[in-house]
Amino acid sequence: MKFTWFNLMPWPYLPDDFREKNRSVWVDIDQRLFDPAKSHEVYNTYMDLLEYADTLGFDGIGVNEHHQNGYGIMPSPNLIAAGLARRTKDAAIVVLGNSIALYNPPVRVAEEFAMLDCISGGRLVAGFPVGTSMDTNYCYGQIPALTREKYAEAHELIIRAWTERDPFAFNGRYNKLRRVNIWPRPIQQPHPPIHIPGGGSVETYDFCIDNTYSYSYLSFTGYIRAKALMQGYWDRVAARNAPDTSPYRAGFAQTICVADTDAEAERLYAEHLHYFYNRCLHVYPGFADAPGYRTIKTIQAGALSQYAPPKGFGELTWKDLTEGGHVIAGSPETVRQRMEEMIKGLNVGNIFCLMHVGNMPAEKCMYSSKLFAEKVMPKLRGLLPECEGDGRFWCKPLAKRVTAGSLPAAARVPEHA
């Protein structure tokens, strides 16, 4: 099992009447609700929490990319990842990921990911999302019906940039480059492992299967509702005659809150879950899915945006959220049982643990994370014994890595040899 501690980095100061007074947390959110001076502490606390997760023994720490978004103040996950690469020792740096169709040219992603891999000593896990419609189309202006073609070209360019050792010309439709020759290049060979976040499109299933990439479903609605979608993926894995059904071919994001008892979990965390589902997921439905962004085949298969649920998220209670599986919360034993159901039910080896929720203060987040790491994670580790050796979807760090901050205590006249 690979457990990645994930922080979406929500803005924690959305007002109580946010939902009533604003039409969307994303794209056209009110600028005035962001306070740059307060963000100084928010950013540093969030990065501290990611670093803390490394000390707890999580396999990875994860960041992602959103734009103009009240629940994700990380337009550049690579900046955060660079800070984490310096201040952490063992955890994989999981950047899930860079929306590669948005970089001009996408060689930039090949370069920055290579830098992260070099600085971290080969700890990078690279994610290549198409990007949500909100980010890609409504914030960054990509033409919906051309987004996937542009994405596919960017992917080809990045993989070639990582793997070819001589300068090459790339005559793409969206990128014309005479000499692609990245410097630096990644430590991990042939390239860092790649995870692809998806939302149920058959094209993305096939893309992952054919390239041996891990398919990640980053859902906010939990493992019970994910069952049909993940089954669709595994059916496709079988239909395309993939050589195995290793659970590391799949990843799943799950909100998790742990306390001493179920009752304590409700008392401690209910308000933060309510903040997340009621305010952070308040997305104007007109931004959920630009026409042309999803393929016709995908719509016909019934995969719709998770950002425009028919009844909204606003009215969900603690009971709804925990019993419906949106959230796994409770005592260590309750959480362990639910996690086991999820891992076995979905056959997923990569778990993106959303341990920070909404406006949760650092103290509660540390408490919940520590309980999970000490009382839940060890009992789940042995769940997939037959696949433990499958390293295809995880990073392969250098055996000997330097420690950041190892300069001599003071400058002195160098000794000449």
Add this chain to the structure above:
Amino acid sequence: METKTVETRAAPVRYLEGGAGKPLVYLHGAGGLTPGDPLLAALAASHHVFAPFLPGYGETEDCPKLRDMLDYTLHTFDVIEALGLKDPILVGHSMGGMIAAEMAAIAPHDVSRLALIAPAGLWLDDHPIPDVFSLLPFEMPAYLFHDAEAGAALMTAGLKMDDPNFLQDYLVRNARQMGMAGKLLFPIPERGLAGRLYRIKAKTVIVWGQSDRLIPPVYGLAFEAAIAGSRLVSVPDAGHMVIIEKPRAVADAIASIA
């Protein structure tokens, strides 16, 4: 109106055909076209009307090969050629007007009569055009019609909204149509036409609904100023869907160049 199909390099193209008289090609807007369109009926009284569907519209597949303004422009010339026409009266509404204006600018000797009805294609910073790609269906009528209530009734007439498949059918159709429209109109409906309008040599009439809240009438003045010798006809009590609300007035304006 009869529905027929003609082959082009990009895709098989469905088109409506009817009426008798001088040949006229009508290019529809982003909302599409139905055989019962009142403007087509009015035009068919005195013209031989051809109204091709853009691929993705009228129950046809979307066409990945058409990506940008030039592709759409040349594709529409291919359609005209495939229909066996030469220099027909060229009429376009909204997105169709954008394509028609582009055609007349690119090949000024092949387009001698041009009617632009509330065309897209220009952008004035002081008069931003609302983003149709993020409007919800129930928000549309207020932007499209002079009489929003009557417009809403028109837009929902005949829709089987209690059919369980309605939403999926709607989403598929919307993705096909607006996905194709988005290549010209998303996120800002401007692809450099302003720099090419000077090339137009066609006798040109521009028609605008006075209460157009999608592309405000000030854009009509901009088109008129940019196309030498053009004439702007302003239609009262009509919005962006002037073709539905005042088809007779639009047909009369078109008759003035024919």
